[in-house]
Amino acid sequence: MAEPITLEVFSDYVCPWCYLGDNRVKKLRDEYDVTIKLVHFPLHPETPAEGRTLADMFGVGAGEIAQKNARMQGLMKEEGLPFKDRSHTYNSRLAQEVGKWAETQEGGQGIHDKFFEAYFVDQRNIGDVEVILDIVKAAGLDVDEAAKVIEERTFKDAVDQDWAKSHQYGVTGVPTFVAAGPDGQLHGLVGAQPYEGLEQLMQTIGAAKKAG
Numbered sequence: 001m002a003e004p005i006t007l008e009v010f011s012d013y014v015c016p017w018c019y020l021g022d023n024r025v026k027k028l029r030d031e032y033d034v035t036i037k038l039v040h041f042p043l044h045p046e047t048p049a050e051g052r053t054l055a056d057m058f059g060v061g062a063g064e065i066a067q068k069n070a071r072m073q074g075l076m077k078e079e080g081l082p083f084k085d086r087s088h089t090y091n092s093r094l095a096q097e098v099g100k101w102a103e104t105q106e107g108g109q110g111i112h113d114k115f116f117e118a119y120f121v122d123q124r125n126i127g128d129v130e131v132i133l134d135i136v137k138a139a140g141l142d143v144d145e146a147a148k149v150i151e152e153r154t155f156k157d158a159v160d161q162d163w164a165k166s167h168q169y170g171v172t173g174v175p176t177f178v179a180a181g182p183d184g185q186l187h188g189l190v191g192a193q194p195y196e197g198l199e200q201l202m203q204t205i206g207a208a209k210k211a212g
Helices: 016-031 054-058 062-079 093-102 108-120 129-138 143-152 156-169 195-205
Strands: 005-011 034-040 176-180 186-190
Touching: 005 016, 005 195, 016 034, 016 062, 016 108, 016 195, 034 093, 034 156, 054 062, 093 108, 093 129, 093 143, 093 156, 108 129, 129 143, 176 195, 186 195
Parallel strands: 005 034
Antiparallel strands: 005 176, 176 186
16 A cells, blocks of 8 residues: 655745645645645744734835735635734744644644634734734633643744754745655655645645545
């Protein structure tokens, strides 16, 4: 029996292209016999706890930020995704650690969507502990256990390993999609690829299409 094919998706909760790409990955998972593994990436690890304005981060004025938001609004609308104009980015490190923990819990995978929605739709600071715990509650997971994960940094090493893998693979932007082909060679795509591009990657690595 063939080994299951794993598609590693390098991503960060504060990356709009990752939010967009995640929607296409869901469709891919439904249509192909492939396991999706989220690998956390340090997009803006220097961001302070209170967040940082996009104008400051990009070094541009309000007009250019408005243009960026308008462009993203159009792309999200085409994808059927809710999206509110952004003014800030936030530090996603603790959210990533809680996301790693959530994957060890029954039904915990859904928290990834909750983090994206909290930031891109509800405009919340997902670096804030209370906000993170609200998201944990919304995902139906144990809030007390999540608080302990944050306090004790139980999943710090797991996220460190993801960040190290990003460096090892030479990933410098997200989303990045990586999978091994039949010969063991790694194949990858960078950026919010159209669905057809992801399908082509599936064919390259020999992923079978699901019946029906």
